[in-house]
Amino acid sequence: MTAFTDETEENVPGRYGDSATTEADPHQVGRVRTEYAPAHDGDPDPGEIVWTWVPFEENDGRGKDRPVLVVAREAAGTLLAVQLSSKRHDDDREWVAIGSGPWDRSGRDSWINIDRVIRLHEDGMRREACALDRGRFNLVRNRLHERYGWT
Template sequence: MTPHPTGWHLFKQALAIRDAQPLDKGLRRINDRLGLLGEQRPTGRRKAATIHIERTEDRARSIFFTPDMDGQADSGEVVWVWAPADTPQDPPQERAILVVGRTRTTILGLAISPNPEHADESWWLEIGAGEWDDQGRQCWIRMDRVLEISEEQVRRQGVLFPARRFERIANRLRSTYRWG
């Protein structure tokens, strides 16, 4: 037979329920950022991330291949962001971004695109197919613009860019855009 709960016991239960809500929110946020929620992710219209775009030479910095599955997006990892569409009435599209640097709270990245029209554009570099495109298409990376995005607005999925291909991009950034 279970004893009748005391006032103190009921108070502790109420606190546990109240405190579980922020904990649950926090765990859902962490799982969402890590891409672990899968089909449980909320459906409906996504909000586009705030993306600051700068000329690559204006953000010149040292670049190294330093992926580390430590909870932060690091140089050499691919992340996804809900980017604004070309027209305001269209919904945002999830885009793959190669991380090439970071600040304390933001990532710096280069946009990845499977659009074959980029093959003839000098500011795009061919990177081949990889896990960043779920259809396995040939892709390109935009070299002349750096995207700065709050780390909270990107989704990580544990995809590392191949080191040799990353070094090709780093060499282009060093030789053309004055990166170190």
């Protein structure tokens, strides 16, 4: 079950249908131009941390409502994002430490998984949390550029 109670399991944004959040193959998404363009307007924008339902890596139908950092907008109108975790990943090159912020009510430090790219639809977002500052966004962006050759 999800961590919030204002939605039933059936109508969790990003879980089902045309607006379902899915995993994207970062090598197959085509030309990607990451940008920092947060606009606190209720829509997900590159540079913002938003909440959506994210499928587990096993792709068995299970998943979890979690924060993701939007890093790029695709030509089709979808967005590419990378997931956050409060689980420590200090010595793991697949993760970027970004510290704490208002996306975590407990104030825990967070890490971003650059090994897994998520495709998000605007209708699949549950809520906009905050904009990540440009410095921390650029840390993630640079690691994505190194790994996938994105511009």
